Amino acid sequence: MRITRRMPTALVGTLAVAALSLCACGSDSDDGGGNVTLNVQLFGSFGYKESGLFDEYQKLHPNISIKFTSVQQESTYWPKIQSQLNAPTGVGDVYAAEVSRIAQVTQNQADRWVDLKTFGAGDLEADYYDWKWKAGTTADGKILGLGTDIGPLAICYRKDLFAKAGLPTDRQELAKSWTSWQAFLDLGKQYKAKAPRGSAFVDTAGGLYNAILGSSIKQYYDESGKPIHETNPAIRDAWNLGVQAAQTGLTARLKQFDEAWNKAFSSGSFASIACPSWMISYIKGQDKNGSGKWDVAPGPGVGNWGGSYLGIPKNSRHQKESYDLIRWLTAPDQQVRLFQDSGIFPASKVAASRPEVADAKDPYFGDAPVGKIFGDVAQNLPVAVHGPRDGSILDAFNNGLLSIETQKTDPDKAWKDTMKNVENLLG
Template sequence: MPTPHPRRRAIAALCATLLAGSLLAACGSDDDKTDSTANGGAGDSNGQITLSVGLFGSFGFEEAGLYAAYEQAHPNIKIRQNSVQKEEVYWPALQTRLGGGGDLDDIQGIEVGRIVDVATNQSDKWLDLNQFGAQTQTGDYLPWKTKAATTKDGKVVGMGTDVGPMAICYRTDLFQQAGLPTDRAELAKRWSTWDGYLEVGRQFAANAPKGSAFMDSVTGMYNAMIGQQPTSYYDAGGKLIYDTNPSVKNAFDTASRAAQDKLSAKLVQFQTDWDQAFAKGGFATISCPSWMIGYIKEKSGDGMGGKWDVAQAPGATGNWGGAYLAIPKGAKHAKEAYDLLQWLTAPEQQKTLFEKRGSFPSRTSAISQVSGTTDPYFNNAPIGQIFGQAAQAMPVQTLGVRDGDIKVSIQNALNSVEAQGVKPDDAWKDAKASVKAALG
């Protein structure tokens, strides 16, 4: 998120409801928007061009120094980033702008749960990147990554940033205080299944340090489980199956059980109290797509370096998040925007983003370069190996046109179980009613 997303993410959809983690720009209140430069406008009398990049969540471009590097190599370009944290805020605002509201950025981020809708129903609002030469780049991507952003007539509406292979990130100091092992290999064995993960959670809860829960949020766990399934909300023919797919119901029921067992800190991901809980030790584990690595570092702060670690996730695979960059037809500097877009998504930059932020590459040539990466902040965890193995086993997922809206509805239902004590059966009925209302 992106992600991932992580990745991220990883957010929020996913103005009214989505949580997911991942991530639309130039929308939302002033409190929810950040502008990375003080210089606005499209250009000036000296020929300098300002390119605006609209994102959600934390893509990591600015934090990893990529904008600064590009500006140094291109003195006529100034980059302004408009970012909101919640994808669920970003996306509706972007839809308004695409519908004639104006104020579009030159480059817009698109969360993976939205890309099929864009390619299927909105391609007339986005530039075909093949006109700039994207077809020379797409062969280096994981095949499904490009396929999802390609229209039936061959237009490419987005270039992939990251993907979100899964792990579990955990606090070794909190585990130690609870009398649990901290070795990542041993923990991976204990929670090789999601039932095993919940059992470790119960053991943690029995001796938990004051103010700390086992996991941050049951919606994170739900998303991780869904990310391990080849099909979730739609089948390969585009038929809606979320309410009959046993994998979706199992993930919902398992996450609900975690809530009922009081294993969660009852936090809503990507909201302020969730952000603050990273540094305060509010939870000991988090379902961790690779893009979450950078988010944890940012929110936990330097003082937590070495206290976090990474272990293989239950099931040893999964994909949560990931994103695309695209150029709307209203972009003022389309060619310059594409030059920046393709540079940001090039293998060298994807490698840098993984090493500095944890965003796992979607380009195969970059994946091969990060296998030996370790992260001192995470107790020198071999993140290249852990996330690389998860990526190798990652299922080719069937994406649907309204995946993001469905996920938001289900997450909201899980939040009601977690925070309000709604019975899981009632919450599942609420989820289905919410999906029906959202899809019309």
């Protein structure tokens, strides 16, 4: 018989990372004069600091000071947050959850995050894209996160390379030619025939796979929360297209977010990439002299990749103040500003419909109407079914495709290895 017992909480901190939660606590308590320090811990780049929003908020609320830390990699950030969530007293006041983690919050950890409805967040629902809002609420209606941004998908491509290979370069024309992902790959084969030396059509098989699956309502879980990675036909289709791209040499055989991948944006190792809205500023950062070379066109399907939520852990000692902060940070005005400053696409459809966003054109991308391209996708996205381990399962699939690309692994074996990895992480 299995016995479930509760371990003394203080003892749990022994494993290395868990120990992180016990140190670095600082004292963020009330100093008696009504001054409150909010400990905001994020990952990657949300643009708040860069756009001066934290400073502005502190000016508007002199009694609030914001202590902000950021971890570069989400994959190191999230495990750290896990131990903090379970610490007896508050370590942080505001955390972020990436969309691939949000179901873990809503399905497994609802008791550790503040229900924002208690502070009146229910009124905000109409502001948000339906699918974005729903993913941040639990089945029984608790609101655990406010959407910061989304990642509607298009295709970014190198006009100069397309032209060299004799492909059309006009975004409308391209969008019409790749009406399906198979058509996209067929164009890739055309590209390969006349491509400049050392240039592949698309960056990675994994990126392609993820974009294809992104348009599916059901991905790794069904509505009842059962994992369907082995049986979902949408996964098989996306996988098969990824395999096809890998085996016909259409991919640059890189790992996304690796140094070599970063360099490839300017070197031309690949001519196109499945491109969520946040990739726009990523490309600009990697290919500083790329203005005029790049363009962006609507992709073969509607999909979403990335985007986040801000939430408040139950062990925060300043829940109301934290709520006021995240509500302000995610308000349409601020989302518009973040879009203008860093191209972070609003999760709020009110913000997305403002002319500053909806009519935005990007000179770097040949004056492409980025606001409309991404906005149209966001508008048409279905309410997808999320599951607690979406991100890790995707990672396993990416590595499976990567092994086909770089290690010439047989696709059947790669599929079996992937299933094994997924079962290991779920088991």
